[in-house]
Amino acid sequence: MSDNEFAAKIEQFREQADEIGRLQEARTRLMGVGTAERRRVTVTVNADGIVIDIKFSSDIGDLEYDEIATAITEASRLAVADVAGQTTALFAPIAVESTGRVGLTETLADIDALRDQLH
Numbered sequence: 001m002s003d004n005e006f007a008a009k010i011e012q013f014r015e016q017a018d019e020i021g022r023l024q025e026a027r028t029r030l031m032g033v034g035t036a037e038r039r040r041v042t043v044t045v046n047a048d049g050i051v052i053d054i055k056f057s058s059d060i061g062d063l064e065y066d067e068i069a070t071a072i073t074e075a076s077r078l079a080v081a082d083v084a085g086q087t088t089a090l091f092a093p094i095a096v097e098s099t100g101r102v103g104l105t106e107t108l109a110d111i112d113a114l115r116d117q118l119h
Helices: 003-028 065-094 104-118
Strands: 031-036 041-046 051-056
Touching (some): 003 065, 031 065, 041 065, 051 065
């Protein structure tokens, strides 16, 4: 490999690292929203799926406590799914296509690498 080719590879690596950093920063600003029980309960989660807001409509009193608890759980689940979908879409440009079956060792290594990237 020539010096020019090596320099080009280093520059490409830096550009990819910058893009990953930009995407990670953008991910921290994502929020997911889910509603349940005919929009009587709305839950908002942050990029990590942690509830940051719960809102109740004015007719929430029509529900029993167990129905409200169930609605909060369902809205939370939908909000987490929403933010997960946004994260997948955000990282789609750099997602690696798998062409074959991946073993457990490779999967665990990929999970560790992803965890390191996201923190």
